[in-house]
Amino acid sequence: MTNPRKPLDRFHAVIPAGGVGSRLWPLSRASAPKFLHDLTGSGQTLLQDTWDRITPIAKPGRTMIVTGLAHEEAVKAQLPDLPEGNLVIEASPKDSTAAIALAAAILARREPDVILGSFAADHVIQDKKAFQKTVSEAVELAATDRIVVIGIEPTEPSMGFGYIKTGEALGISGAPSALKVDKFVEKPKLDRAKKYVESGKYLWNAGMFIAPAALLLRQLAKSEPALHAGVLELAAAWDTEQRAAVIKKVWPTLKKVAIDYSIAEPAAEAGLVAVIPGNFSWHDVGDFAAIAELQSQGRKNNLAVLGSARVLSDSSSGILVSDTKRMIAVIGLEDVIIVDTPDALLVTNKQNAQKVKALVDSLKATGHDEIL
């Protein structure tokens, strides 16, 4: 037997870049979803920020993007350093299991001992160093043949995230903060969320996980054998001239299922999942209220402005997003949300930010696809 590689040398990042982010309509669109936008005012898109955050840990050429056909050109333009072989295009949306399992299967064929880390393309983490330290520890832990999630210390009883119930410390050298995961729990109601936070045993599930690709695929084989077979068939053809033909044959058959159900939860029940608490602030910028909070950073009575519009604001707070060249005047509104795009305008406030999704659903139901 040859000397095994060090865990960090086995690490390969995967960034699934999907999801429209309909709570961010009319900024986020089917044609230009959330991750392709600068939602922080950093001058970079969320996808570019994610890339810059993870590539210092993954060795050069070891970050893969999985995205939809509609976004291929935008992703290439935004990430000029992305190797061509590391851009995986989904023929149609098949939910998170197919996206990540296909990446795992492609990478495992290229290097069987690969440790895959999956990171959403549309989250905001400002402390890169702390993030990288946490991921490094998670990679060490994953090398003990575990699925490792990153949990975030809750700062409030949020109803917008799933939670991770933590168990005993694992006491593993190289991963001193590792805890067992008792179970995953879905987005709770407020009273339950409060209990979770008070107990000190629950972390937010930030949707980041690190695991040997082979372990992920084994788990998938148990829970979704047909889907497992499908992604293996795709992966076998991926780096060959058969790719297109096999996609045409297999892709339509892939089951749509979230990776939480297909892999994470069953694996947690089987005692295979561990967590590294992430000691950094994390935002999923799920709606405009979250963006407004992120932008205001404690400044009260401040109207945050994203984009190039000329804005006149008189004692208003909230957020204004506009890339038009118009003059925009906002007078005396608290927590307002104004999103101004060439073909659509949204006006609401933080308290109603969550309702944007229902509005988009109703636009969809009434056939207004041109505006989605």
Place this chain on the structure above:
Amino acid sequence: MTNPRKPLDRFHAVIPAGGVGSRLWPLSRASAPKFLHDLTGSGQTLLQDTWDRITPIAKPGRTMIVTGLAHEEAVKAQLPDLPEGNLVIEASPKDSTAAIALAAAILARREPDVILGSFAADHVIQDKKAFQKTVSEAVELAATDRIVVIGIEPTEPSMGFGYIKTGEALGISGAPSALKVDKFVEKPKLDRAKKYVESGKYLWNAGMFIAPAALLLRQLAKSEPALHAGVLELAAAWDTEQRAAVIKKVWPTLKKVAIDYSIAEPAAEAGLVAVIPGNFSWHDVGDFAAIAELQSQGRKNNLAVLGSARVLSDSSSGILVSDTKRMIAVIGLEDVIIVDTPDALLVTNKQNAQKVKALVDSLKATGHDEIL
């Protein structure tokens, strides 16, 4: 002495169409002020509504418009029935005395016994019959050589209007509801406005008045002799080939003064002013809150929409004005005001509607003339 004409045969309406209406920015602009817009959803502009309201009383060809050079073409387009000789163009803005006195002087040269009635171009009166009845009575009264104003029964202690303090009944046949005017009072504070309304002796000054042109000019000669001389010189040349030359010479010398100060108040002190109470609802649609109220007409929780925008509203109230073809979504906002134009967007609420003027003033002060 020939038999005098009947009062109504002597009547000639004048519609001064000036004033930008800066509290209605960004809908009302220097280039397209309030009176050129449909603010009621009637399908006609305020100017057209005013024309349609007054022309059944004034005999055919007996309505005159006084407006600025910038609006000449728009006025002609909106009022195809306006005789060319009844369109008086101001070379530059010189306030209400010059506008109305010039109209009076031109008309008095054409027919010395003319009774002039002045009606703002940008007010809303829905009950045309009641309005016409009131004006007819005012014309009868004006024929007794009085300046007659139309007063509106206050429905609330408004701080936005001037008030008319009424005196004794005049007991004049043909004008049975005529009252003496004790004095005019300027826009009051709230506590004073409440006392006015409670007393039952005060009416809103709706800025409409009817008087023999000769009487108006006599009063002007006393209070502003230079201005009086100027408008007489202009009027003498008006229907001749000398018009342009005299405008060039005289117009720049005309004093800017509101007719309230130059004629109405001194005449009231001299006991020459009477009032006919107008038994109709009247709106000056001075700001977007007034338009919203006018539009909602008692319907609560209703977002009134003016214009052709496609609007999705979820339990919002207030007003939305847009002639763009955009999709506009409004979620959960109370008393909101949204005015969406191609180059400017205003978002505020009813409580702050009055602040739009200050905002426009600050745009003016900072040199943003292109947006005014």
